[in-house]
Amino acid sequence: MSKYIKQNIAKLIAWLAVLILGILMLPNISGLVADKGQTKIPETAKSQVAKMIQKDWGHKISNTRQVVVVFNNDDKALSEKQQSKINHTIDELKNNKHKYDIKGITAPNDSSTTKKQLISDDKTTQIVQLDVGKRDSVRKMNQELTQNVKTSGVKTYVTGGDILNDDFSVAIEAGLKKTEVIAIVFILIVLIWVFRSPIVPLISLGTVGLSFIIALSAVMNLAKYTNFTISNFTEVFMVVVMFGIGTDYNILLYNQFKNDLIEGMDKETATKHSIKIAGKTILYSGSTVLLGFLTLTLAKFSIYRSAAGVGVGVAILLAVLLTVNPFFMSVLGNRVFWPSHNATESNHSRLWHWLSSRSAKNPILAIGIIGILAIPAIVGYSNKLNYDTVVEIPSNYSSKQGFKTIQKHFSKGTAEPTTIYIKSKQTLDNESDLRVIDNVTNQIQGVKGIKTVASVTQPGGEKIDQLYVNDQLKSLTSQTAKAQDGLRELQNGLSAGNFDATQLQDIGAKATLIGEELKSIQAAGGNSANGEQLITALQQKMTAAGQPLSQTQISILAGAASQQSASLSSMQSRLQAIAQYTQTIGSDAQSLGNDLQSKQQQMATASGSIGELNDGLTKSNDYLKQLQDSSASNTLFVPDAVLKSDTFKKSENVYLSSNKKVAKITVVLDSDPLTAKSIKKVENLETMITNSIKGTALKDASVSIGGQTSETSDTSSIANQDFVRSSAIMLIGITIALMFVTRSVLQSFYIIASLLLAYVGGLGITRVISSTLLGESLLGWNVPFFTFVMLVALGVDYSIFLMMKYREFDGDQPGDRIVKAAGLIGTVVISAAIILGGTFAALIPAGVLTLTQVAIGVISGLVILAFLIPTMNSSLIKLTYKK
Numbered sequence: 001m002s003k004y005i006k007q008n009i010a011k012l013i014a015w016l017a018v019l020i021l022g023i024l025m026l027p028n029i030s031g032l033v034a035d036k037g038q039t040k041i042p043e044t045a046k047s048q049v050a051k052m053i054q055k056d057w058g059h060k061i062s063n064t065r066q067v068v069v070v071f072n073n074d075d076k077a078l079s080e081k082q083q084s085k086i087n088h089t090i091d092e093l094k095n096n097k098h099k100y101d102i103k104g105i106t107a108p109n110d111s112s113t114t115k116k117q118l119i120s121d122d123k124t125t126q127i128v129q130l131d132v133g134k135r136d137s138v139r140k141m142n143q144e145l146t147q148n149v150k151t152s153g154v155k156t157y158v159t160g161g162d163i164l165n166d167d168f169s170v171a172i173e174a175g176l177k178k179t180e181v182i183a184i185v186f187i188l189i190v191l192i193w194v195f196r197s198p199i200v201p202l203i204s205l206g207t208v209g210l211s212f213i214i215a216l217s218a219v220m221n222l223a224k225y226t227n228f229t230i231s232n233f234t235e236v237f238m239v240v241v242m243f244g245i246g247t248d249y250n251i252l253l254y255n256q257f258k259n260d261l262i263e264g265m266d267k268e269t270a271t272k273h274s275i276k277i278a279g280k281t282i283l284y285s286g287s288t289v290l291l292g293f294l295t296l297t298l299a300k301f302s303i304y305r306s307a308a309g310v311g312v313g314v315a316i317l318l319a320v321l322l323t324v325n326p327f328f329m330s331v332l333g334n335r336v337f338w339p340s341h342n343a344t345e346s347n348h349s350r351l352w353h354w355l356s357s358r359s360a361k362n363p364i365l366a367i368g369i370i371g372i373l374a375i376p377a378i379v380g381y382s383n384k385l386n387y388d389t390v391v392e393i394p395s396n397y398s399s400k401q402g403f404k405t406i407q408k409h410f411s412k413g414t415a416e417p418t419t420i421y422i423k424s425k426q427t428l429d430n431e432s433d434l435r436v437i438d439n440v441t442n443q444i445q446g447v448k449g450i451k452t453v454a455s456v457t458q459p460g461g462e463k464i465d466q467l468y469v470n471d472q473l474k475s476l477t478s479q480t481a482k483a484q485d486g487l488r489e490l491q492n493g494l495s496a497g498n499f500d501a502t503q504l505q506d507i508g509a510k511a512t513l514i515g516e517e518l519k520s521i522q523a524a525g526g527n528s529a530n531g532e533q534l535i536t537a538l539q540q541k542m543t544a545a546g547q548p549l550s551q552t553q554i555s556i557l558a559g560a561a562s563q564q565s566a567s568l569s570s571m572q573s574r575l576q577a578i579a580q581y582t583q584t585i586g587s588d589a590q591s592l593g594n595d596l597q598s599k600q601q602q603m604a605t606a607s608g609s610i611g612e613l614n615d616g617l618t619k620s621n622d623y624l625k626q627l628q629d630s631s632a633s634n635t636l637f638v639p640d641a642v643l644k645s646d647t648f649k650k651s652e653n654v655y656l657s658s659n660k661k662v663a664k665i666t667v668v669l670d671s672d673p674l675t676a677k678s679i680k681k682v683e684n685l686e687t688m689i690t691n692s693i694k695g696t697a698l699k700d701a702s703v704s705i706g707g708q709t710s711e712t713s714d715t716s717s718i719a720n721q722d723f724v725r726s727s728a729i730m731l732i733g734i735t736i737a738l739m740f741v742t743r744s745v746l747q748s749f750y751i752i753a754s755l756l757l758a759y760v761g762g763l764g765i766t767r768v769i770s771s772t773l774l775g776e777s778l779l780g781w782n783v784p785f786f787t788f789v790m791l792v793a794l795g796v797d798y799s800i801f802l803m804m805k806y807r808e809f810d811g812d813q814p815g816d817r818i819v820k821a822a823g824l825i826g827t828v829v830i831s832a833a834i835i836l837g838g839t840f841a842a843l844i845p846a847g848v849l850t851l852t853q854v855a856i857g858v859i860s861g862l863v864i865l866a867f868l869i870p871t872m873n874s875s876l877i878k879l880t881y882k883k
């Protein structure tokens with residue numbers, strides 16, 4: 001056994017030891033991606049500031065996940081029996097909050113407001129909103145809730161932003177397993193077809209598989225113990241890139257080995273020569289790919305930066321291929337091509353030879369045809385992208401079904417409301433600041449496309465009339481009118497008391513006179529003769545007349561006179577009392593008359609003043625009515641009694657933070673919250689609110705907008721900016737690498753130009769296929785980036801293959817050299833492109849739209865490159881290079 005073979009054996013053993021170590025150290029990829037692989041947006045972005053506010057909100061719901069439980073009865077209204085079962089499920093959740101780590105729960109039957117908000121208009125669907133702590137992972141939380149909210153006779157779903165994102169990861173994981181199996185089977189079939197042998201395919205898969213496991217362990221441990229960035233896509237693209245280009249490099253290497261054996265070299269010499277010639281091409285090509293991916297470490301956006309993990313894989317792949325393959329080549333020799341009988345035959349590409357020769361012969365025509373074909377792709381290029389991550393999730397996932405159910409039976413924005421935070425340095429539970437918040441709420445309600453807006457002053461999404469000046473003015477004007485009626489009655493009463501007091505004085509005078517007359521009568525009665533005197537005088541006159549009174553007649557007259565005297569005495573006594581009382585009445589009447597005459601003058605003055613007051617009230621009431629009818633009265637005024645009430649405190653607990661310095665306004669859009677239209681609407685809201693609070697009590701407050709729409713807006717902005725930046729860095733890096741490889745500035749630019757044309761054309765084809773076959777007219781927001789990276793970083797390989805072969809024919813004319821090189825390397829490149837394209841095609845069965853569109857884009861670009869490389873390079877070299 002030669003020393004060279006022993007060295008190769010030692011290298012193989014060393015790599016196997018590293019493989020075992022890598023397997024033992026491989027962390028839980030699923031958990032690691034869930035923990036560190038989510039899309040990271042800079043902390044200064046508005047959506048992330050909003051997240052931090054929510055994290056410190058207080059009221060026992062800080063740092064929670066928002067989850068929605070959906071109960072649905074298809075398109076039929078929920079029956080009483082079904083409602084009873086739903087209520088039982090809700091009660092179970094409320095009674096087991098600690099078990100499920102539920103910090104807050106809002107159910108339809110909590111109040112009239114929640115009933116209106118959480119029950120669909122068609123009565124077919126109800127939702128329950130949960131604030132769930134982060135004690136468990138999203139996946140575990142979802143599994144427990146899904147299992148325990150199942151309600152017989154009703155369709156039940158658990159959904160929410162975090163759950164949808166986690167299900168997206170689950171979908172990619174499930175799709176990755178399919179991709180790995182399909183890719184391996186496909187590679188085996190193609191390699192067997194290329195080499196007519198099962199040995200080379202097995203060796204190729206073994207070496208690439210060895211490098212992939214080691215690289216995967218390295219990347220995941222870097223992510224676990226350092227700040228190395230990973231994402232849901234890291235492992236997926238490591239699989240397709242490493243298996244794709246790894247197989248390509250093996251094809252190149254074993255083709256060279258086969259040709260060296262044809263030249264009569266022994267297996268050891270052929271191995272060394274193949275490593276020197278093909279290995280050099282592989283090293284140059286792989287280094288360019290490596291540099292392209294490693295430049296992505298400079299990307300600011302986490303999703304883009306996560307592609308740098310592929311660069312780590314490419315570095316390990318190159319090391320494994322150039323150290324492990326020599327073992328099999330030097331040991332097996334020609335047997336690696338068993339049982340093929342034409343293993344010693346060299347392949348020549350007729351297609352590439354024809355394209356290259358025709359382009360070199362008619363370079364201007366070739367360039368003209370390329371230009372004409374490129375026009376539709378360039379003109380049709382569009383930046384309109386789809387930011388709806390829900391479409392990425394397969395339709396059989398419960399979270400997606402629940403999300404779509406909410407959109408169908410409620411407003412499309414109900415499942416993902418937008419939350420606006422207004423943060424101040426002072427507390428906001430005062431009339432002045434609340435009025436500003438209410439004005440902002442009303443302004444948002446006036447924006448087209450807004451379904452509902454809820455805030456501390458409008459917790460039910462509608463105004464509370466009693467808290468507004470116009471309603472309060474209505475009550476005040478009503479009370480003022482009553483006061484006017486009272487004043488009129490008083491004024492009328494005073495006017496009625498305006499009589500002639502002299503009459504009362506005259507009555508008093510007359511009463512006094514009557515008393516005096518009565519006294520005169522009494523005095524006269526006292527001066528009258530008594531009975532005996534009258535009888536004596538009568539006896540004298542009768543005797544003188546000759547008729548003297550008998551004794552009996554005198555007795556009778558004496559008795560009558562006695563009775564008359566007694567009666568007169570009694571009458572005199574009574575007349576004296578009446579006279580005195582009448583005089584007193586007269587005196588009092590005169591005094592009263594004098595007083596009334598004075599009071600009457602005062603009442604006349606008072607009546608005039610009341611009239612003036614009534615006139616003033618009339619004018620004031622008229623003004624209040626005008627104010628009530630004006631827009632100025634549509635202003636909030638919260639009395640102190642209301643501010644301190646238990647009802648208003650409940651609203652504060654929901655819409656003001658625990659320290660009262662942050663106000664929350666919840667906005668539900670009437671459109672899908674993840675569309676470009678909704679994103680633009682939310683961006684405009686931020687500008688409108690910022691301008692609205694200028695010049696108010698909250699002029700120094702900050703505005704942040706949270707929710708999926710805001711986060712998508714930030715993602716869109718950052719992704720677009722970083723795409724331009726990252727792609728420029730990658731192109732610069734690859735161009736510099738190409739200058740070293742090709743030793744030509746012009747050739748480097750030719751290659752870059754062909755890659756860009758392939759990218760634009762591939763993206764255009766993807767858009768057409770996606771629209772016609774997939775039913776999605778827009779590309780996913782990250783499809784252009786991943787398509788660009790894969791096509792540029794991987795497509796550059798094939799141009800390097802061609803130019804490295806071109807340099808081998810140094811003595812010929814440039815046009816002849818490129819035609820010869822194209823014919824010889826064409827088969828290798830086409831086989832490699834088929835392998836790489838097939839590997840990416842294995843992404844399609846994963847059922848994830850982004851992966852499907854990226855696969856179509858890369859495959860389309862590779863097909864374009866397969867025709868463009870020999871055509872464009874041959875024609876441009878013919879035009880610009882001379883012997």
